[in-house]
Amino acid sequence: MSEGGQAVATRRDVGVWGAAFLALNGMIGAAIFGLPGLLDTAVGSFAPWLLLFAGLGVMPIALCYADLASRFDSSGGPQLYASAAFGRFIGFEAGWMLYAARAAALAANANVLCAYAGALWPPLEGPLTIIVTVGAITLVNIVGIRRAVDTLGGMTMLKVAPLLLIGALGLLFAPIPAPTLPDFSAIEGVALAALYAFVGFEAATIPAGETRDPKRAIPKALLLTVAGVTLLYVLVQLAYTASGIGGSDAPLADLAAKSLGPAGALLLGVTAIISVLANQLSAVTSISRITSSFADQGLLPRWFGRISPRFATPVNSILAVGGIGLALALSGTFVTLAVISTVSRLFAYIACIAAVPRLDFLDGKLRWGRGILLPIVAAALCVWAASHSNVAEWQAFIAFLVVGAFLYLIAGRGRRTS
Template sequence: MTTETSKYRRDMGTLGVLFIVVNGLIGAGIFGLPEALHGAVGTFAPWLLLIGGTTVMAIVICFIELTKLTDRSGGPQRYVGDAFGAYPGFVIGWTFYAARLISQGANVLVMAAYAAALWPVLGEGFAKVILIILVLGGLTIINVIGIGRVVIVLGAMTVFKLLPLLLLTVIGIGAATHSGPVELPEFSAVEGIALAALYAFVGFENATIPAGETKNPQQAMPRALMAGLAAVTLLYFGLQWAYSHSVIAGTGSDAPLTALAGEYAGDIGAILIAATIVLSVLANLTAGHTSASRIPPSLADDGLLPAWFGKVSRWGTPANSIVFFGVVAILFSLWDDFLALAAVSTLARLLAYISSIAALPKLRQQAGLAPFNTTIIVAAPIALSLSLWAATQTDATQWQALGGFAMVGTLLFFIARRANNAV
């Protein structure tokens, strides 16, 4: 894979990449997961999350190896395209982008729903529409005027959303009731909840996409990926431990962490966690906007989409693509019947994992390296097995939706190729 000077400004360092990793992983899911995990496997739940994070580390290790081979934007699209050709890379990039665009619209509705729990007027009508436009419009503006500014905003969000969670973890562990030794659950119970635990760890790949706007990405990204997943895994373990050893565990709460905070700090604690959920989803939206909006410029740079998507603003950012992403996400968020398609985002991620890992040996050969090293020999089989298993847990509707996105993308691909050949 070639290394070349980026036409975009490299304003993001290791810390910025770390913020994208952490906020790509921590959205709204972990706030509802503790009760479901405890109900399935009891006090083994924290250990299941620890096992899940450790297993997903195999996928992350493969991506770490991939990030060492290029400093260009695109992430999975770049890896697959450089290894297997323009069209396979385009399909991976386009389907990932389309699914992420839809999930961005779905996630902002999730944020609005949580915000309405704090201020009911935001839950419907004109106020809800204004909130959506302000959030996605604001994220668009921040991204246009520089990824360095995104890092500042994302850093502040990360601190303010992690502090309450860390505080709840410490208080919860300190107040945990003694429940004796951990009892191993039945395998069928683990199998039934394992996919939900695994989904708590998807989203790290977002950080690999804006490599062209990152300082020394071949060093920054491996460090941030490893540190980010490790930190989030430990946080999940601590939160689940605190919950599973509390009097709230097993009560069937729909908002387990809010209930746990209410147990220790009353209404103030519950409100604080509710506000933390809103901020967490907002930070996840920020990280998603920053990463996904950089996919079309990568495709445009390779002549696979119109050059319009790759136009650089005076701030050194792909402004047209960023604005396009923001506007379309707003339109999706105002359409109430599309939410079932949000699950397609996970399937697109899994296919990106599988194809990127499969590309690794060939990319290493292109770089003049041996196709396999000890790290890859150990990690790749685990990573591929886990991703393939997760992909088999999806349903036909998700595959059909993803196929529809691929067909639309294919049409755009050949239009762009024809236009480039005509020049």
């Protein structure tokens, strides 16, 4: 990109831990604060093991992403990988669907955060809270990815530490129950909920162009994060299952209250707010780089690729994400977008998984283990998950694919006439 005739480039300010913070906060949002009660009601003492198996199931997908991340040092993530393997159109659609899913999640989480804040102090439950939080997250991203990642680092500690504390205290007060295998139908009914609690790690791959030594840092961050989050989820679920609370709309708040009294419930309320804020910050940091990468490749107007000469960030793409997220959150139309988030994310996953053997073929090499067997396992998991999606999700998914194709055609006409 250029500004006033001078080349303006982003800076590589993100290290291994910064990439890990992006991945972790892409994964841990609001789900963990409601999931333990749901799983405990459905499968009882098997719930911690179900989360362990879900984490192990996601690992082959993360390994495929790690393999792809080790080949590229430019921003774009899934869009870049799919483009290199299957051409610009498939790459655009993969990036577009991920963008739509995460923009919807940003809007949905803004409303979730507003509800949590209102529970602590009723005047905060209103549109002003949404405007202030989305605006602040957008501003932090504009002034520099290092500041965004540093903020994420602090927020990560503030949200993970209470979860570790409550999990550890919960296990001190009650023995761990022996797991009892439930009916398969009960497991299948909540397996997707457990699996989707682990998605979002791909956030670390998108700003590779602003990461130091991305071919080493990002793969390491992905695998460490998925493993760490799996252990955290299992610990929290073990503590909740051992507590005997059972079904609850606010399971971790109830667990905290049982372990620490009213102060514990307050601590979990604040932790939930911080968790959602960190998830939103990670979303803006990562998905704003998707449109910036599109612009660099001529798939969107050059306006989206403008780099701030002062902060060295893709300022227009960041403003666009913040504006879209704010508009969806305030209008409530985010519900329509949120319904496609699971299927659209799986589309991006499958495109990237298939990119591994395809890129190996283009490079003239054959790897039976990581290049063929591992992608088959990862793809089978995604196909199984997609098969459990409902008709409304598929209809919305197809509609957004069509919208993406239309935008691609418009951009193509602009490229031919320029």
